[in-house]
Structures are given as C-alpha cells and as structure tokens.
Amino acid sequence: MKELMAGNEAPEEQYVRLGYVESVTDPLHAEFVNFNENTPLGDLLDHEAATEVLEKYMPGIYSSPMSSIRASYSLKQLAAIPQSGISNELLITILADLSAIK
Known part of the structure; x- marks a missing residue:
C-alpha cells in the first residue's frame, strides 16, 4: 500500500492517518x-531542514509570534x-529548496 501511495504522491497526512508514520516529519520515514x-x-x-529554508528566505519566521497563528x-x-x-x-524559489530536502 505504501508503494502505491508513494507512486501516486499521496499527501503526507495520509501516511499518518493510516498509521505508517507517527508524523509527517518522522525521521525514520523521511x-x-x-x-x-x-x-x-x-x-x-x-522539520529542521524545512525551517532552515524558510528562515533563509523569511528571516524570523520560526520565532515570530504569528507563526503559531499561521x-x-x-x-x-x-x-x-x-x-x-x-x-x-x-514562492517558486522556496519550493525548489524544499523539494531538495530528503
């Protein structure tokens, strides 16, 4: 089932919902x-690597009080x-950097 989901680019949330991973950032299932x-x-x-990408292009996003609201x-x-x-x-630049995260 996991292979079928991966082949169809299932959203991360489906892996969590079906119990394949505990969270979308589960390091054992990166x-x-x-x-x-x-x-x-x-x-x-x-996700540490994703946070680094966001901080690179949007400095302070991690520590912003608005980040919890958004x-x-x-x-x-x-x-x-x-x-x-x-x-x-x-947005395109950020997404390109995020897509490089393994």
Missing part, C-alpha cells in the same frame, strides 16, 4: 516527506496575502 505549496506552515516549522496556513495561502511579502518568484 522518504515520505514531500513538502509542497500545500504543506501547512506548522509541518514545515516542525501554523495551519500553507505557503500558497500565505503567498495570497499581499502583506506576507511572498511573491510568486519567491
């Missing part, structure tokens, strides 16, 4: 971490908010 524009900010900030927002949703300062170009 091969299932597949960050994209729909990954909740909270999941990104729970934990359920995805990068795509944040980019839709003009005040976020996340342009389409920046």
Whole structure:
C-alpha cells in the first residue's frame, strides 16, 4: 500500500492517518516527506531542514509570534496575502529548496 501511495504522491497526512508514520516529519520515514505549496506552515516549522529554508528566505519566521497563528496556513495561502511579502518568484524559489530536502 505504501508503494502505491508513494507512486501516486499521496499527501503526507495520509501516511499518518493510516498509521505508517507517527508524523509527517518522522525521521525514520523521511522518504515520505514531500513538502509542497500545500504543506501547512506548522509541518514545515516542525522539520529542521524545512525551517532552515524558510528562515533563509523569511528571516524570523520560526520565532515570530504569528507563526503559531499561521501554523495551519500553507505557503500558497500565505503567498495570497499581499502583506506576507511572498511573491510568486519567491514562492517558486522556496519550493525548489524544499523539494531538495530528503
């Protein structure tokens, strides 16, 4: 089943829901971490390498008091908010760096 899910690019949450991993950032199952524009900010900030990427392009995001409020927002949703300062170009750059995380 896991192979079928991986072949169809199932969302990380399905692995958790089905009990294949304890969380989307479970280090023993890192091969299932597949960050994209729909990954909740909270999941990104729970992952050390993803946090480094976010901090690179959005300094202070990890320590921001707003990060807990926006934990359920995805990068795509944040980019839709003009005040976020996340342009389409920046979003593409961040996503490229996130996709390199193994």
